[in-house]
Every structure is written in C-alpha cells, then in structure tokens.
Amino acid sequence: xxxxxxxxxxxxxxxxxxxxxxxxVGLLPEPDRRSNGYKQYGMRHLIRLLRIKRLVDLGFGLAQxxxxxxxxxxxxxALRALDADLAGQIERLQQVRAEVAEMLAERxxxxxxxxxxxxxxxxxxxxxxxxxxxxxxxxxxDERVLYAELMSDDARTPTDDDFDALTDDADxxxxxxxxxxxxxxxxxxxxxxxxxxxxxxxNPARYRRxxxxxxxxxxxxxxxxxxxxxxxxxxxxVT
Numbered sequence: 001x002x003x004x005x006x007x008x009x010x011x012x013x014x015x016x017x018x019x020x021x022x023x024x025v026g027l028l029p030e031p032d033r034r035s036n037g038y039k040q041y042g043m044r045h046l047i048r049l050l051r052i053k054r055l056v057d058l059g060f061g062l063a064q065x066x067x068x069x070x071x072x073x074x075x076x077x078a079l080r081a082l083d084a085d086l087a088g089q090i091e092r093l094q095q096v097r098a099e100v101a102e103m104l105a106e107r108x109x110x111x112x113x114x115x116x117x118x119x120x121x122x123x124x125x126x127x128x129x130x131x132x133x134x135x136x137x138x139x140x141x142d143e144r145v146l147y148a149e150l151m152s153d154d155a156r157t158p159t160d161d162d163f164d165a166l167t168d169d170a171d172x173x174x175x176x177x178x179x180x181x182x183x184x185x186x187x188x189x190x191x192x193x194x195x196x197x198x199x200x201x202x203n204p205a206r207y208r209r210x211x212x213x214x215x216x217x218x219x220x221x222x223x224x225x226x227x228x229x230x231x232x233x234x235x236x237x238v239t
C-alpha cells in the first residue's frame with residue numbers, strides 16, 4: 001500500500017507544504033516514485049511523518065527533531081527538557097494572568113510595572129505616572145521594589161503635593177522655600193531608605209542622563225527650577 005503526497009499529508013494531519021518542507025530540511029526521506037513520476041509513500045514514511053507532527057505539536061523545533069534522529073529510541077532527555085520549559089512557561093503565564101486580573105480589577109495604567117501598579121492606590125498626576133513608567137525600565141528588580149515604597153502614600157509628604165501643584169507663575173520665594181522643604185524631606189527619605197542614593201547603580205551615567213531627559217519632558221519650568229535649587233542646596237552652593 002502506498003500513498004501520494006496529498007494522501008499522506010491528510011493521514012498525518014499536516015499540510016502539503018509541511019511535507020515538502022520536511023523533505024527540504026532532511027527530516028523526512030524522499031520516497032520512491034511511480035513510473036508516472038509521482039511520489040509513493042509507504043508505512044515508514046507515514047510513521048516518520050506522524051512522529052514529526054507529534055513532536056512539532058508538543059513544541060519541539062525542527063532542529064531539535066533533527067537531533068533526535070530517525071530511530072525509535074524514546075527521547076526521554078528531550079522530553080524532560082521540554083517538560084521543564086513548559087513548566088516555566090506555565091509559571092510565567094500564571095504570573096501574567098495574575099497581573100491582568102489586577103489590572104482589570106484596579107484599572108491601573110498598563111505602562112506601569114506591577115510593583116508600581118500595586119501601590120498606585122491614588123490617581124497619579126500625569127507627570128508622576130510618566131516618570132514612574134520610565135523608572136520601571138531603568139531600575140533593577142530590587143530597585144523597583146524600593147521605588148514602589150517611595151510611591152506609596154506612606155512615603156508621601158505635603159511637600160510632594162505642593163510640588164505636584166506648582167505652576168509656572170510661582171514666585172521666586174515660593175520656589176526657594178519649596179526646594180528647601182523638599183531637600184529636607186529627601187534627607188529623611190535617604191535615612192529611611194538607604195538604597196535611595198544608589199538607584200540606577202548598574203549604569204549611573206545612563207540613569208542620570210535619562211532621568212534628566214525625562215524630567216525636562218514631564219515637569220513644568222517651575223518644577224524644574226525647584227529641582228535645580230534642590231541640587232544647589234545639596235551641593236552647598238545656596239544657603
């Protein structure tokens with residue numbers, strides 16, 4: 001009993017294109033041809049094709065299947081490796097599902113990393129949300145946990161609200177006083193969160209450059225002026 005290419009593809013539950021591709025990459029041996037030039041596939045081709053189809057459906061790549069060879073040996077080691085990979089995928093998918101459920105329930109912004117979204121109990125000002133989104137990309141896993149603590153209501157002060165509400169028409173005295181108060185708050189935060197001073201430690205120069213670029217985009221002129229005044233206070237160039 002022999003089959004045509006179309007017939008063996010149907011029997012194996014695959015496509016003509018796949019059968020031809022398996023021939024091209026050397027996974028499936030070429031069959032003999034009839035006198036009319038048409039291929040005639042036998043049982044060994046069908047069994048081989050069924051094995052390839054099964055392994056592909058399980059998640060094996062064609063290169064992996066080629067490494068297994070054409071023998072009948074049970075691929076214990078390859079299956080164990082696949083099982084471990086699938087277990088990892090399931091764990092990641094479960095984490096993703098948990099995040100999606102949280103995003104649906106809390107309606108948190110989709111650009112915030114999970115650590116930040118979980119503490120965003122209050123509506124974040126647009127500039128704070130944008131800044132936090134970028135920080136989520138700049139910081140390491142441990143640093144994101146720390147930054148999430150800084151975003152929590154417990155770490156906020158009235159000064160933070162004053163900075164959020166600062167407008168460009170704020171006078172010089174108000175800006176300087178706000179810079180002084182914020183500088184004092186930062187001193188307290190650095191005592192409370194020792195790791196604050198080393199954020200972006202994996203690449204400090206890149207971290208500082210991007211923070212400055214983002215600040216220029218998300219803060220208004222008065223807020224940027226207050227940040228410059230704070231830097232001057234820290235450096236002792238302003239009394």
